[in-house]
Amino acid sequence: MQKVKCAVLGATGVVGQHFLKLLKGHPYFELAAICASDARTGKKLAEMKEHVKGGIPAEFADMSFDPIDVDILVKKNVQIVFSALPADVAVDIEKEAARKGLKVFSNASSYRMDENVPILIPEVNFPHIDLINNQKKESKGYIITNANCTTTGLAMALLPIIPMGIKKMVVASYQAISGAGYPGLSAMDINGNVIPYIKNEEPKLLAECKKICGIFENGQIKPADWEVHAHCIRVPTIVGHLISVHIELENETHYNTVLENIKNYKTPEAVAGLPTTPDQPVIYIDDVDRPQPRYDVNIGTPKRAKGMAVAIGRLEVDKKIVRFITLSNNLVRGAAGGSVLNAELAFRKNMF
Ligand SMILES: NC(=O)c1ccc[n+]([C@@H]2O[C@H](COP(=O)([O-])OP(=O)(O)OC[C@H]3O[C@@H](n4cnc5c(N)ncnc54)[C@H](OP(=O)(O)O)[C@@H]3O)[C@@H](O)[C@H]2O)c1
Known part of the structure; x- marks a missing residue:
């Protein structure tokens, strides 16, 4: 070839x-x-x-x-x-x-x-x-x-949830230093610290998320009409953006329904089998203290797709409310x- x-x-x-x-x-x-x-x-x-x-x-x-x-x-x-x-x-x-x-x-x-x-x-x-x-x-x-690298991880994690009908979403991201490029922030600013503001990040997340998840019809995109709120926070990790996600669905659901949707989510045929497509785009981790950047940032198979999947953990469901933590590799999947x-x-x- x-x-x-x-x-x-x-x-x-x-x-x-x-x-x-x-x-x-x-x-x-x-x-x-x-x-x-x-x-x-x-x-x-x-x-x-x-x-x-x-x-x-x-x-x-x-x-x-x-x-x-x-x-x-x-x-x-x-x-x-x-x-x-x-x-x-x-x-x-x-x-x-x-x-x-x-x-x-x-x-x-x-x-x-x-x-x-x-x-x-x-x-x-x-x-x-x-x-x-x-x-x-x-x-x-x-x-x-x-x-934007945070939005990518969020949109991927929403894959199994979107068909359930999202009404409102509140997220807080915990973003690694590498998101700011090299050399990035000064050690004096970030060592032993957390910075609750990343310039332009929150407006980007809100607008991009709605465009990405919008419907493409008659040659244009109709953005998703969800209500979305975000806090983007810089933390002293090196690679991997963790996001706490709180979603209000249109209708009530059950824990097992959401968990099964996540675990059984299959890559669309149009994308499956490309060299960098992860076999499973969204991977649920059962351990209560995961996902963690240190252990899970390179999640994804085959070898060429290491870091291309996103990890989800800590799922909680209460009627219309779905909550979880997700982690994605900002430099691989997000870039x-x-x-x-x-x-x-x-x-x-x-x-x-
Ligand atoms: N880091 C992430 O997690 C991430 C995720 C998604 C998207 N992005 C986006 O991806 C882009 C690159 O990010 P990065 O994190 O890799 O940044 P970076 O580490 O700062 O790298 C920037 C690159 O751009 C080059 N460059 C800078 N000024 C230039 C100029 N005037 N003319 C030509 N080349 C120039 C630099 O070359 P020199 O070394 O020669 O200066 C370097 O190769 C940015 O737009 C960023 O917003 C980053």
């Missing part, structure tokens, strides 16, 4: 290095270019600091950084751009790349709320991928985003792994 050439923008960062790890030996995609800030141009990947264990795979170590220049990527026959750039940098470069025919899979927030750009989490909303048809008027390529899975779905749908 002819592999599709791809580039990673922001390849020195924590998300970028997860992309490199996931692209090692990928069955569909071949890494053809890496880019970061101007100061890296011409330097070899091997000279960079490895922030993520295995984030500088030996097979890519001799690659040199290109400047971020769409024309160079086009000359290198790159078709896919995996973007791990800060939003203010991504805004121009992603648009230009899409205009010139590249397919952009982005982690940046720049275009998430654009009405023609899907926030794709394949297990949750695979039909939304067709929203890219609306981009054809102005671009030869397209932009597909993934959600690089999510984008790679989105590109795999596009590959299956012959969108390159």
